[in-house]
Amino acid sequence: MSSYLYRVRLDKIGNSCGLLSNEVSLDILPLPVVNSPISIVQCDDDLDGITTVNLTVNNSQISANSATQTFEYYYTQADAQNEITASKITNPTAYVNSSSPGAFTLWATVKNANGCFEVVQINVQIVTTQIPASYTKTFNLCDDYIDATINVTDGSDGFTKFDVSSVTDDLQTNVLPAGTYTIKYYRNVADRDSQLNEIVDPSNFRNDIPNVQVIWARVDSSVSNACFGYAKINLVVNPLPSIDLTAQEYICSDNPSIIKILTAGINDGSSTANYTYKWVKDTVEIIDQTGPTLQTNQEGIYTVEVKTSFGCPRTRTITVTKSNSAVFLETTVIDLQEENTVTINVTGDGNYVYSLDNELGPYQESNTFYDVSPDIHTVYVKDLYGCPTSEKTVNVVGAPKFFTPNGDGYHDHWNIIGLSKIYNSNAKIYIYNRFGKLLKQISATDQGWNGTFNGIPQPADDYWYTLELENGRTAKGHFALKR
Template identity: 30%
Template sequence: MKIGILVTTIFTVGSHALFGQILVDDTNYTVAQLVSDVLINSNCAETSNYTSFTGTQQNINGIGYFNANNTDFPFEEGIVLSTGRARDARGPNTDINDSGTESWPGDEDLMTITKTGNLFNATFIQFDFVPLTNNISFNFLFASEEYQENYQCIYSDVFAFILTDAQGVSTNLALVPGTDQPVRATTIRPGVAEQCAARNLDFFGQINGDMDAISFEGQTESLKAESRVTPGETYTIKLVISDNQDPQVDSAVFLEAGSFSVGFDLGEDRTVDNGNPACIDEPIPLDATIEGVQRYRWYKDGSEIAAWTDTPKVALTESGTYRVDLIFSASCVSSGGLQVDFIAPPEIGERPADLTGCDIDGDGSEIFDLSANGAIMMGAQDPAIYAVTYFKSDADARAYAHPIENPDTYETRQSETIYARLSSGNSCYEITAFVLNLQALDFEASLPTSHVLCLDNNDGLLGLPPVLDTGLSPSEYNFTWYANEISEDNRIAGATGPSLSVSSLGTYHVRLQNLEVGCQFFLTTEVLPSRQPDIFEVRSVSDTFANNNTVEITAEGEGTYLYAVDDSEFAASNRFENLGAEEHTAYITDSENCSVLSKKFTIVDFPRFFTPNGDGINDVWRIVGFPEIEQAEITIFDQYGTMLYQFNDRSGWDGTAHDRNMPANDYWFKITYVKDNVHKEFKSHFTLKR
């Protein structure tokens, strides 16, 4: 029936069906065939006792053979194990695979080894095998419908490759690389915004779309399961997958055909990149002795080493990529490889110096930069190969165990010995030691964290330059001053005293060396600018002729400014109220009192009375600050509204009208004027006193 559907699809959509989806066969292969002919396909291991389990009682087969069918699927062919129908794995990804049932149980072995409860819809194949060599591995890929919506945050559909040895000890080999976590939807995932973060994203392959080769929502990258084994021992392998928490939405694992490799493990690569290269005077012995091997063939960088033919034990002395073929028979050849870098033994260029630190704050601890000794030890040796690592004991240094983390900020509460190892990782090495001397120091300096350089708005110096003064005695300390950065190029020539006069902005450092105990440390201060303002203005913020005359002083520039009017104290507020009708002086200074600028201004107002008695004092009534207003015209009225006098200049009114003195009384006036290009009018009254 499935073949008929496939043929129909091919004829209706042509090349899209042929190249757009994998093919799955869940009827024509026995479990023994899937294991021996598809997965292993090697005569270097004996397999037997094939068993399996899937949803047979529910009329669901979760076990099948697949072929990539010229798609971009990572594996050309192999085995698919599903928590639903295996044939549903075929793409495209247009529907949700959901063929499991509650009556289809999970698997106890999978539950135990992955510590995952509440399992449904288990599918597995199981077989015994006897390896001829010492290493097995295979490639697999996990795919799941749990990668839709937020299911990857919750549902842990899980797969395991359970290897059980002759003693009954079981191990799960299907782990997230570099971890002890089983492969499942929640351990390898892209994450969902605001619900769960991505995990092990480097191993997640892709979210699938309508045109992809398989029908699952997402899939991992190709992963490798691997283990050492004992030649000739009988092992049981169980490849098992199951749904978690509910039987809904399916997951599957794809096992690459022929990837079940029964090879030979020569050991880990001995390279600089791995941190374990070999020394040129330390040959690496290799032993490929396995019972039943008929011949041995050795290769270096792809070329056969004739002198080692049929020799199971060899010693490596040169850098290169090595391989051995173990020939059991014409149909069983097992191989193993090893890459080796041989390096020259490191040499300590110069013995590291003891370091002395001063506890100047009295907290009983101090930070040391251990790496200061690294360059001394390294000399001209290649830092791409060699490095200095620091340890608290000689034993740890020799074992390359428990190195000191963050050696550039190592904190200690006591004097101690540090062991420095010069090596290329866990390889040949030289070890030396140096002492950290922690000295308590009764220290107090007067150097502020910042100083101010007084400048005008053209960056000209105002007054004397600031003096950076430590307040310390040259009989107790040596002083070395630096500008901006601590380096020999930035050392200030001749600056060796406890204070320094500076006329440039920037950061200044002084290295202090205590003459009694020898420790040295740094103090830092910053020289900041305080400039005169670029803009200095006085602006009235109250209406003309208001009862409360108010102004604001405006300053713009690189500085913090203080303000005053007349004889008031300088303050941070730039607003001044209740100013009388007269000329005033505004002042501005910076917070460091570098300089004082002033500007005169006049409050426009009218006197509330005048006394025209000829004594020369207050004899004329006029507008105070008249020049500050524009197009002013003033008219004087008596209490009956009769116009008595009119003027538009500073002359004012002398209290006469119609050639006679007007009597003491209240008089009214009207002034029209222009302010801020707006015509305005103001009326009020004043008193004439005789």
């Protein structure tokens, strides 16, 4: 009768005239082809008969065209037949049977693209998991530390890649009875019960909860999709040692008796006894060194593998470079000036800083000292890499501007400052009056001139000097005698 054409004739009693309607085509649309009733068997892991059920899991058993049809679920057959919105189940993928433990019946409407629907009976049975509760698999792996964004030295971001696919073989070999089964893996209980968000590749699963995570294997019948049981899987990520990964150390190449102690760099306060150690120098293992420290006086690239009791290793690299104490070159002294300067020239592999007259410092990075007083000074050059400090005596020559030979013990003699028995002991110093008369010749080792000529005190006045140093350098100047 589908697609036939129909007319309606209207006759009035007592009147032979009638009316005839236009043609109308009648189409009869097909209902969905469904199987009813169908069953869902869900597992319960705590024996209370209440669990979460995904009511959609067997839609393909209800209809071969389930992918293109609309399913809605109801508590009663009448509500389903009348499509009562108020009694529709709103969470069919995570339905909890809290009011009907054990076994219960629900109803579904299956609607096709034409809007035609059939009502299907769904019988749900809650059964105890048939995998023993004692069955648990634990996987312990070391942190691979590729997700770290903070605390980059502690070695513990809590994530790594697990291969748990061996659980499938173990269940099939040692737990499941004869039959064909589907084994799938899920991140949590909610996904396990609703059979959503499956772990697609259990051989390459990266935990998404740090340090310790529980995931589940779910076993279902390959024939009926009935739940057989759950297997608990513990994932444990063991931390790597918390160490400083790199270090720079220096040895004194000119003093091999100075030993440098290299350390494993453990930085979290844990006991060094908690780890094992393997030391390597320039890719060659140091066989007899298995402790947390290593003594050396040789430069090179050292590594130490630090391993936890769980067997999780981490490697620290220590670059040992040679240094040495400063070796003095010729010192540049500009003296007999209003402002004397001293420049210390050195050579060596170290990183040097400089101090004048005090080994304890302060030290400066510049090798030039300004406004240095005339005197015999000691210069100290310290290696910041730890090699011994070098020192050198430096003479800065200067001429006092005046003296007061009045016998009070202060400034009673005049002499060039900065000369000594060691430095220019044979220097000659000539003193003249303003008329150019030679009054006195003195040496660097004398007290100096006492202001007399042939025992006669000379008057207060300006006097001149000529200085002749051993290296041929000469200098001239004047000074005042005050009385």
